[in-house]
Amino acid sequence: MSRKKxxxxxxxxxxxxxxxxxxxxxxxxxxxxxxxxxxxYKRHYAMIxxxxxxxxxxxxxxxxxxxxxxxxVYVERFGENLAVEYECQELLKLAISASVDGIIIPGDEExxxxxxxxxxxxxxxxxxxxxxDSARSLRQCFVGNNYYNLGQEYAKQMxxxxxxxxxxxxxxxxILVLMDESRTDSSQNLILLGIRETLKEKLNGKLLVSxxxxxxxxxxxxxxxxxxxxxxxxxxxxxxxxxxxxxVHTRCxxxxxxxxxxxxxxxxxxxxxxxxxxxxxxxxILYSTITLDTVQMGRSCVQALEExxxxxxxxxxxAVDTHLITAPDANRLLSGRTP
Amino acid sequence: MFLETISNRFxxxxxxxxxTALFALTMVVILVVNLYMFVIINDxxxxxxxxxxxxxxxxxxxxxxxxxxxxxxxxxNTKSSDAMxxxxxxxxxxQKLMEGLHIQATDHMLxxxxxxxxxxxxxxxKLAAEVIQAKRGRNVxxxxxxxxxxxxxxxxxxxxxxxxxxxxxxxxxxxxxxxxHALRYMEWISVGILLLVLLGNIGLIAASTRSxxxxxxxxxxxxxxxxxxxxxxxxxxxxxxDEVGIVTNTFxxxxxxxxxxxxxxxxxxxxxxxxQNHLKDAQLKYLQAQINPHFLFNTLNAGAQLxxxxxxxxxxxxxxxxxxxxxxxxxxxxxxxxLREEIHLVDNYIYILNVRFSGEILFSKDVDESLLExxxxxxxxxxxxxxxxxxxxxNIDWKGRIELSVYQKEEELCISIWDNxxxxxxxxxxxxxxxxxxxxxxKPESNGIGMKNVMExxxxxxxxxxxVEIFSEGKNQGTEVLLRIPYRQEEDPCIE
Numbered sequence: 069m070s071r072k073k074x075x076x077x078x079x080x081x082x083x084x085x086x087x088x089x090x091x092x093x094x095x096x097x098x099x100x101x102x103x104x105x106x107x108x109y110k111r112h113y114a115m116i117x118x119x120x121x122x123x124x125x126x127x128x129x130x131x132x133x134x135x136x137x138x139x140x141v142y143v144e145r146f147g148e149n150l151a152v153e154y155e156c157q158e159l160l161k162l163a164i165s166a167s168v169d170g171i172i173i174p175g176d177e178e179x180x181x182x183x184x185x186x187x188x189x190x191x192x193x194x195x196x197x198x199x200x201d202s203a204r205s206l207r208q209c210f211v212g213n214n215y216y217n218l219g220q221e222y223a224k225q226m227x228x229x230x231x232x233x234x235x236x237x238x239x240x241x242x243i244l245v246l247m248d249e250s251r252t253d254s255s256q257n258l259i260l261l262g263i264r265e266t267l268k269e270k271l272n273g274k275l276l277v278s279x280x281x282x283x284x285x286x287x288x289x290x291x292x293x294x295x296x297x298x299x300x301x302x303x304x305x306x307x308x309x310x311x312x313x314x315x316v317h318t319r320c321x322x323x324x325x326x327x328x329x330x331x332x333x334x335x336x337x338x339x340x341x342x343x344x345x346x347x348x349x350x351x352x353i354l355y356s357t358i359t360l361d362t363v364q365m366g367r368s369c370v371q372a373l374e375e376x377x378x379x380x381x382x383x384x385x386x387a388v389d390t391h392l393i394t395a396p397d398a399n400r401l402l403s404g405r406t407p
Numbered sequence: 408m409f410l411e412t413i414s415n416r417f418x419x420x421x422x423x424x425x426x427t428a429l430f431a432l433t434m435v436v437i438l439v440v441n442l443y444m445f446v447i448i449n450d451x452x453x454x455x456x457x458x459x460x461x462x463x464x465x466x467x468x469x470x471x472x473x474x475x476x477x478x479x480x481x482x483x484n485t486k487s488s489d490a491m492x493x494x495x496x497x498x499x500x501x502q503k504l505m506e507g508l509h510i511q512a513t514d515h516m517l518x519x520x521x522x523x524x525x526x527x528x529x530x531x532x533k534l535a536a537e538v539i540q541a542k543r544g545r546n547v548x549x550x551x552x553x554x555x556x557x558x559x560x561x562x563x564x565x566x567x568x569x570x571x572x573x574x575x576x577x578x579x580x581x582x583x584x585x586x587x588h589a590l591r592y593m594e595w596i597s598v599g600i601l602l603l604v605l606l607g608n609i610g611l612i613a614a615s616t617r618s619x620x621x622x623x624x625x626x627x628x629x630x631x632x633x634x635x636x637x638x639x640x641x642x643x644x645x646x647x648x649d650e651v652g653i654v655t656n657t658f659x660x661x662x663x664x665x666x667x668x669x670x671x672x673x674x675x676x677x678x679x680x681x682x683q684n685h686l687k688d689a690q691l692k693y694l695q696a697q698i699n700p701h702f703l704f705n706t707l708n709a710g711a712q713l714x715x716x717x718x719x720x721x722x723x724x725x726x727x728x729x730x731x732x733x734x735x736x737x738x739x740x741x742x743x744x745x746l747r748e749e750i751h752l753v754d755n756y757i758y759i760l761n762v763r764f765s766g767e768i769l770f771s772k773d774v775d776e777s778l779l780e781x782x783x784x785x786x787x788x789x790x791x792x793x794x795x796x797x798x799x800x801x802n803i804d805w806k807g808r809i810e811l812s813v814y815q816k817e818e819e820l821c822i823s824i825w826d827n828x829x830x831x832x833x834x835x836x837x838x839x840x841x842x843x844x845x846x847x848x849x850k851p852e853s854n855g856i857g858m859k860n861v862m863e864x865x866x867x868x869x870x871x872x873x874x875v876e877i878f879s880e881g882k883n884q885g886t887e888v889l890l891r892i893p894y895r896q897e898e899d900p901c902i903e
Contacts, residue, residue, distance in 0.1 A: 077614065080607045087603060088443060091596050112512035112522070142512045144519060151570040162563045165530040166523045169512075 109136075111169035113373055114146035116159045118174065118250075120286065121315045123342050124362060128198070131366025132172065139374050143172070160184045164191060170373040171195045175202030175210070176252040194376045196369045199360075200253040209372035211365055211386045215255040218358065218390055219262015222337055225356050225392070226263070226309055227270055229335045230277065233308065240276040243267075244307035246296065246317045249283045256313060263311070280307070284317060296320040300328045307334060309355075315340035318357065322348045341393055341401070349398035357398075361389040418647040422619070425649060429615050433608040440604050444597050451590060458583045464507060465572045469565065471501040472528070476561050479535050483542055483554065494539065498532060505529075517578065520571045524564060531560045622651045626658060638666050687867050728758045746813060746822075747779035749788045753811060756789050760796060768796065773812040781820055781894065784868045787861050791824045791888050794858060799828025799886055820894035823887055830884040836877045858888075869893060 115132055117125035129145050136143040146168075147159040154162070156173060157180055163171050164187055171188055175181065175197030185205035188195050194208045201210040230241055245263065247256045264279050271277060282299060286292045296317065300306065312318040318338035322345075325331050331353050338345055338357035348354045368386040375382040393401065420428060478494035481487070508525040509518035534557045541550035625643055632640050640662065643655050714722040732755045735748065744752075750772065757770040792809060800807025810825040831839070842859045858875075865873040874891040 077611070080610060084600075084603055084607055087600055088440075091600065092447070106513050106515035106518070109512040109514070112519070142514050142519070149516065149520070149570055149574060150566050151573060152566045154566075158559075158563075161559065162523075162527065165560055165563070166526040167530065168526075 109142035110140040113141055113143045113170040113172060114163040114168040115143050115172040116146045116156055116163060118156055119153065124315050124340055127362035128366040131363040132370050135367040135370040139370065141370065143370060157181055157184060164188050164193060168193060170377065172198055172369045174198050174200045175207065176200055177202060177204060178252050194373055196372045198365060198369050200251060200255050208376045209382050209384055209386060211368045211372060211388060213360055213388045213390050215258035216262040219259040220266045221358055221390060221392060222311055223263045223266030225337050226267060229309055229355060230275060242307040243277060243279045243309045243311065245279065245281045245311040246313060247281050247283050248314055249285050259313060292316055293320045297324050300324045300330060306330060310334050310336045312336065312339050315342060318345055322353045326353060346398040346402050349393055350395055350402060352395055356392055356394045359391050359393060364388050420649060422650045425619055429612060433612060436604060436608060440600060451586060455586050458579045461575045462572055462579060465568055465575065468504045469568045471497065471504045472564055475501050475535060479538060482539060486542065517571060517574055520567060524567045527560060527564045527567060531557060531564060534560060622655055626655050633662060638662060725762045728755045731755050732759065743782045744785040745779065746781045746783055749783060750774060753788045753792050756792060767807060768800065769806060769808040771810050775814050778813055778815060778820060784864050787865065790857060790861050795824050795826040799826035803828050815894060818893060818895055820892040822890040825885065825887040827885040830882050831877065831879040831886050832881065836879060839877060
């Protein structure tokens with residue numbers, strides 16, 4: 069056989085072998101890819117959040133998960149993929165029964181919650197309450213901000229608004245604080261206290277300001293939105309300032325203000341910094357919004373648990389920073405977020 | 408290189424082995440590719456079968472949990488020992504089923520759910536055992552309380568299993584779709600691969616059979632050349648040691664041998680030709696040498712007698728003739744003669760005879776003068792004239808006559824010696840012409856060269872082209888001996 073033919077034969081044989089190998093690889097890629105990339109972790113923490121404010125909790129969870137990864141811990145959004153939607157307490161029970169290595173949960177002061185948190189502590193499962201505390205329980209740590217300070221922050225905004233309105237010659241101003249009925253902890257009361265005391269101190273009787281609260285019922289689905297719209301519809305005189313203490317309340321309130329053409333009539337102080345809220349602030353539908361540092365919050369939760377697991381103790385309280393966002397800030401943030 | 412080694416080994420295989428190896432190889436290649444396809448299809452079929460296995464396992468787990476719960480409730484209701492047994496059996500079965508679950512903390516969501524199911528199930532079984540224990544201890548309040556807790560957990564686990572089942576079903580359905588998709592692709596790909604292998608095999612067979620048949624083709628071409636008489640061909644190259652290689656080798660050898668044989672044959676022919684020439688010369692010399700000295704002696708005796716009797720002029724003439732006669736013999740011993748010289752010798756001879764026998768012989772000649780320079784073998788006429796004298800006219804009662812005539816007839820030179828002597832019978836003529844008659848050695852006057860000698864010399868000299876004929880009407884009717892020698896006017900009849 070000539071050299072040319074030998075090479076042709078070589079090329080042909082190689083071609084067939086390559087074809088078979090490529091085919092084999094293709095076949096495995098198509099048919100056998102159930103083995104996805106995954107990692108094994110030392111510990112398994114359960115993070116339980118309510119169904120409300122999912123955007124906020126998503127951010128907190130992402131941050132916690134990233135921090136967990138660094139420490140060799142997997143943080144699970146407990147109950148997230150279940151076919152049945154469980155209440156926080158039920159999920160807490162399940163998490164305890166599932167013997168996870170740690171629990172992160174927004175607390176409350178209900179007896180049952182406290183009992184469950186205590187049961188977890190008895191079973192050696194460390195618990196970190198986040199955003200809202202269960203101060204009476206045996207939880208290891210609370211990660212949240214100082215709600216009294218938050219109230220003071222809101223009050224400063226109110227004073228700014230009131231001073232602007234004062235120039236228009238108004239004597240009495242109504243402030244309405246929307247409170248979540250399901251939140252049984254003291255956080256909302258602390259905020260309210262902060263607002264009231266600051267206003268009292270700063271105004272010093274110069275201006276008549278009434279600070280009222282409205283409990284928003286969210287026991288049924290979509291009830292929150294209806295309750296807030298009721299405020300815009302049923303009340304003869306709308307408040308001058310509307311304070312929202314949750315992201316959902318904020319979104320419902322500004323949407324209602326737009327729908328009922330009350331933008332400017334009612335100054336809304338919002339909470340949280342989702343894109344929609346920032347957009348509303350930038351368009352002056354919201355006067356300003358106050359947000360918590362979600363990244364710091366998630367990270368702190370995991371750090372507290374890790375500290376407790378490793379050393380047996382941890383600080384009872386970890387503070388999370390708050391940020392006030394006004395229209396220029398919102399514009400800046402929005403332009404920063406959009407690529 | 409590996410392929411080169413294989414190629415060399417292949418070349419040295421026998422013809423049948425080569426073909427067998429070739430077809431076996433192609434068949435093996437097709438078989439291997441088919442087996443490969445078969446393995447892949449089998450693998451794929453197994454995968455399709457396994458797609459929903461995880462769902463089946465989860466359903467079993469769910470049923471196992473149901474059984475534990477049902478038997479526990481039955482025991483709580485009836486406190487029967489059967490229910491108790493069933494409870495323990497179902498609990499064990501459930502624990503076995505639990506062993507198949509993943510229990511590590513992982514970011515694989517399905518496995519993490521399995522871990523949760525496992526941990527929840529462990530707690531559940533522990534609680535269930537406590538419920539049973541409390542029931543046995545008739546601690547009504549405790550087992551009532553624990554049962555509620557167990558039931559809550561049971562439902563929780565169910566929710567987990569159900570959710571996992573859904574997630575896995577989604578995952579499996581996706582895999583199933585991918586597998587079906589892959590199967591469809593595979594049909595085309597396998598057809599493509601088989602076509603490729605087929606092409607490869609055809610190429611392989613073409614290349615290999617060419618290597619086998621090419622030498623055969625060259626051999627046939629070379630054989631054709633040889634058949635057309637061309638032996639000057641190049642040696643065929645022998646690359647393999649199969650039958651074709653052997654035949655090619657043998658063919659090369661054969662052509663070489665034929666070439667050698669032809670050369671040898673040529674040399675032998677040349678030598679033989681020279682040998683024949685020499686032999687002819689030798690025979691001529693030998694035959695000429697047969698002219699024995701008796702004749703010389705007798706002649707000289709006659710001369711002497713004549714000289715004694717007459718002491719005259721005629722003796723001198725006679726002796727001159729005798730001298731001429733012998734001079735001819737001596738001078739022309741190794742050369743051809745012209746017809747003129749031969750006739751002159753006959754004249755000398757007749758003169759001598761007439762001297763010897765007192766002019767008894769009447770000799771006449773009729774010669775075409777133009778033919779006198781024709782070359783003929785020496786000493787062919789004199790013996791014939793001598794025969795005419797001795798056997799024809801010597802012993803007759805009437806006057807003897809000898810006639811010599813030389814003439815051309817068509818493309819032949821005819822020399823006729825006629826006598827009016829004793830004549831010959833037809834049988835005798837036939838015997839003489841066949842050479843069966845031996846010369847009469849007892850006749851001392853004969854010069855020893857007889858008819859047979861002349862005929863042989865003519866045959867050799869003219870390569871069987873000369874003819875000798877003898878005509879006689881019978882006893883006492885005279886005899887004519889006719890020599891017919893090939894002759895063309897423009898050329899010399901002699902072959903040098």
